[in-house]
Amino acid sequence: MGRSNKKPEVDYAAAAKRWAESNSSGRKPTMQDVADLAGVSKKTISRIINNSPSVNEVTRRGIQELIREVGYRPDPQARGLASNRSFLVGLITDNPTPQYVVNIQHGILDVLRQTGYELVVHPCDRKSDSFLEDAKRFIEVQKLYGVILTPSVSEDERLAEVLRGLGCAYIRIASIALDMESRMIVTNDREGGKDAARHLAKLGHTRIACVTGRRSFRSSTERIAGFEEGLAEYGLSVPPMYMLGGDYTFESGLALGADLLDLDPPPTAVFAANDEMAAGILQALHVAGHTPPESLSVVGFDDFETATRVWPRLTTARTPARKIGRLAAERLFEFYDGDRETVAENETMPELVERDSTRRPSH
Structure with missing residues (x-):
């Protein structure tokens, strides 16, 4: 039979016991001590301490228990x-x-x-x-x-x-x-913009407006570019009169929401480059006596707490x-x-x- 190359499992409880028996002086363990006891490199110990996802979960749990048992404390x-x-x-x-x-x-x-x-x-x-x-x-x-x-x-x-x-x-x-x-x-972010456009196109909207974010933010450029690409997949585009410049703030959304209602013809849907502006647009609609989404469908971007604290609750592209x-x-x-x-x-x-x-x- 061939020899197995599989690394033998470490008995971390036994390793902790060996440390206790050999450390009669009460010396504090170092990272190297923990690595030697666990049979891994200092790099692996560092990853576990820093919560890196690149360590096998079984190994992570075992070494975390070993660290607790021997009383190792990182010294930042x-x-x-x-x-x-x-x-x-x-x-x-x-x-x-x-x-x-x-x-x-x-x-x-x-x-x-x-x-x-x-x-x-x-x-x-x-x-x-x-x-x-x-x-x-x-x-x-x-x-x-x-x-x-x-x-x-x-x-x-x-x-x-x-x-x-x-x-x-x-x-x-x-x-x-x-x-x-x-x-x-x-x-x-571009992919989130595409998904927002596809959602509105699938619902049947053709008169669709955009409220951009700050010009100095690449995220605004990417989100709007993605939105336009997503619309193009359905043969749609945003007319210049429906492209409004926002500032990523609630206040800019509130002001531009009123502007959207003055367009002739008004859009049936709008994509705002973040949830703060989308919430401002919803508020503008309520102030003007409109009932979204019957009067205007609104899509945001981010899915922060704001998205579920407004009414109607926002459809939005989630940023984790x-x-x-x-x-x-x-x-x-x-x-x-x-x-x-x-x-x-x-x-x-x-x-x-x-x-x-x-x-x-x-x-």
Whole structure:
């Protein structure tokens, strides 16, 4: 019979017992001690501590139990001193949607909670003359372990150059790939726009309007381009008079919702490039005495809490922001590892969620 190449299963309880019996001095275990007891590399222990998804679940549970039994505690301060960096992770953001930023933070914290690292948030204004200098000062003063960038600062190549010059690890969250794979989480916003268009076309709408987001955000460009591509699959397009420029805010949606009602003929459906603007459009319809979706079907983008707190509840393309934050943090923690191996997943895909704000046109 041939010899099996299958690695023998580790008895983690027995390994913990061996440690207790051999450690009469009460010495605190190191990461190398845990790796030796588990029969794996320090890299694997690091992945488990950092909650990386690239470890077999059985192995993960066994080693987590071993870590608890032997009393191993990661020392983030020691790691920071070894690399001349603190145990702080920075989040640089200028996003106008508060819930997006909050959900990204929750995802990052899901990972940091297992590591001893803390999150420091740097809100900024990309249009400010001091934007780059302020970001550089933030990174240098805090001696950050690394930085996560949300749109639209993630789309600014000048900031990426500053970070590379400082030797600071960074992860960019963006709707398309803007950097090397190890530095990116790609959200594929164009696909969400396509799904929104297909949904409205299948319902039978032909007079369809668009409310775009901020011009400085690549996500707005991608979402609208995807929407137009999706309509083209059904031989449809958005006339120039039906293409309105928004600002990703509730207030801009409220103002533009009134403008939509003044168009002649008015559209039977509208796609807003985020839920905040879609909610503003719904409010404008209610104020004018209209009843959506009978008078106008509305589709948003993001599926944050706003989408289910308005009436009718929004049909929208879901952005899994918490997952995006989690993936960004996992990838950041692997950046300084010796073999530079990255997590298996570095992108997400929007998903259309159908609710009450869309229906077949009534006229």
